[in-house]
Amino acid sequence: MSPGSSRIRNVFEPMEREEVAKLWNERFSIPVEVFSGFLFFRKARSVWAISESDLPRLSYESLGMRIMSLKDRPWKPTTSALQIFGKHAARNLIHLDEHEATLFLQGESIPLTMKIQSGLESGYVVVFYRGEVLGCGLYSHGKLISQIPKSRRMADTGERVDIDDIGCL
Amino acid sequence: MDPLERYREIVPDYSGFRAIQSLPLYSSGRINLLKIERASLLESLKAHEVGYKIFDWYPLGLKLDIESPGKLMENLLGYLHIQEELSMVPPLILDPQPGERILDLCASPGSKTSQISQMMQNKGLVIANEPSLARVAPLRSNCERLGVMNVAITRYDGRRFPHGPFDRILVDAPCSSEGRERRGPGVLARSSINRSLDLQKLQIGLLKNALRLAKPGGVVVYSTCTYAPEENELVVETALSEARLEKISIPGLKECPGITVWSGRQMDESLRRCARYYPHINDTGGFFVARLIKN
Numbered sequence: 001m002s003p004g005s006s007r008i009r010n011v012f013e014p015m016e017r018e019e020v021a022k023l024w025n026e027r028f029s030i031p032v033e034v035f036s037g038f039l040f041f042r043k044a045r046s047v048w049a050i051s052e053s054d055l056p057r058l059s060y061e062s063l064g065m066r067i068m069s070l071k072d073r074p075w076k077p078t079t080s081a082l083q084i085f086g087k088h089a090a091r092n093l094i095h096l097d098e099h100e101a102t103l104f105l106q107g108e109s110i111p112l113t114m115k116i117q118s119g120l121e122s123g124y125v126v127v128f129y130r131g132e133v134l135g136c137g138l139y140s141h142g143k144l145i146s147q148i149p150k151s152r153r154m155a156d157t158g159e160r161v162d163i164d165d166i167g168c169l
Numbered sequence: 170m171d172p173l174e175r176y177r178e179i180v181p182d183y184s185g186f187r188a189i190q191s192l193p194l195y196s197s198g199r200i201n202l203l204k205i206e207r208a209s210l211l212e213s214l215k216a217h218e219v220g221y222k223i224f225d226w227y228p229l230g231l232k233l234d235i236e237s238p239g240k241l242m243e244n245l246l247g248y249l250h251i252q253e254e255l256s257m258v259p260p261l262i263l264d265p266q267p268g269e270r271i272l273d274l275c276a277s278p279g280s281k282t283s284q285i286s287q288m289m290q291n292k293g294l295v296i297a298n299e300p301s302l303a304r305v306a307p308l309r310s311n312c313e314r315l316g317v318m319n320v321a322i323t324r325y326d327g328r329r330f331p332h333g334p335f336d337r338i339l340v341d342a343p344c345s346s347e348g349r350e351r352r353g354p355g356v357l358a359r360s361s362i363n364r365s366l367d368l369q370k371l372q373i374g375l376l377k378n379a380l381r382l383a384k385p386g387g388v389v390v391y392s393t394c395t396y397a398p399e400e401n402e403l404v405v406e407t408a409l410s411e412a413r414l415e416k417i418s419i420p421g422l423k424e425c426p427g428i429t430v431w432s433g434r435q436m437d438e439s440l441r442r443c444a445r446y447y448p449h450i451n452d453t454g455g456f457f458v459a460r461l462i463k464n
Contacts, residue, residue: 038318051319053270053294058331061305061322065313080313083204083247105242134246151310152245 012041012063029090045071074123079135079148086126086133093126101129105154110144172360176396179428185449194351194454196238198249199257200229203287203316205248213243226421230257247314252280255446255456259341259392260284262417262460267292269336274327274379277304279311281341286317295320298327328374333382340379342372344393344400348455351448365399372404380411380463389461398431401457402440409437412461417444423451
């Protein structure tokens, strides 16, 4: 790896709010105003959001919440970020019943009925249950594939997997 | 040697103190207002038939009648955070306000960090410092699960955290953790005066740097979960040329005053303003908290 690329990987670089808000608006029709009051940074292939304030000059390990990954196309929202911003979504969202929500929280894939699928585009979707956001799902070929991180799944055996959690969204 | 014996002189109702050490501590959690309203969380627990009792002293704290509270849906979704009862005290004593700049010098796993963030309604900035890379992972994952948006994590040695100023600083110092015996039996077996004296050097270094980093008139809260005066009053005493102590009192939670005599030595009278929490008095763990105002 060249010294140049390693620098880019390890530094938080400021991002324009509009740039981030536009992506979320295009996919989920989340109003761009939802993102005012936050600062955005890119580090390696992740985007981070932190409440607006004067940030002192320090060497940071993280800045607020990691909200999306740009590693693959399409970009992927984190479950944590959807639980904050996803409630404002008007498109590419899905409401589950109790049985489906349980499966989703256990990290399972769920076959969807035709009725639920209407209006959904393939890709990442905001998953709701009783009006609350559960997290990120991947909708593909009539199936909803849970993207809930291992450490936050309901069938969790009690073992801590926090460190794995850092690697997967 | 019995590590608690040396506290016979300072702990009220010493036999009660001894007896409760072998009784396991109940589970407890804090309602996370960053993600849910209090009434909705309580309804959700009722719907899932989880028994709870609200703390006498803190409306967001709950004793939970359940074996693996970490597996609760409410915890996984970040509506509730599993946190020991007395661990909720230091943020209340710190009293952070929305918009301020706060330093949490020894932050992992982030229970107090996220409580501070909640008190600030996600506004302003909390620097959560944690030198150990392995301990940054749970700190980050707890903050993200709880919907914390105003925390930035750094990894400095707390004794050398470079610069402030901060409105308020929490030093929840690494300690011998004697007050955690009810949670993890065996803690006491590893405790000794020598270990406390080793930790004291680190604790004094952390508190000294915190006082340097606070703005004049700023608040520094020093806390541990141990009974050892070497790690508590004797640490705080070293700061009294740069700061004054304010009395700690939380309605509904009984504290004992800090001690002013130890090993035959008279210490500063104002150390009485520190708070000692003993397990047999409130049916909790053990804790020590001091609130300092920088000159």
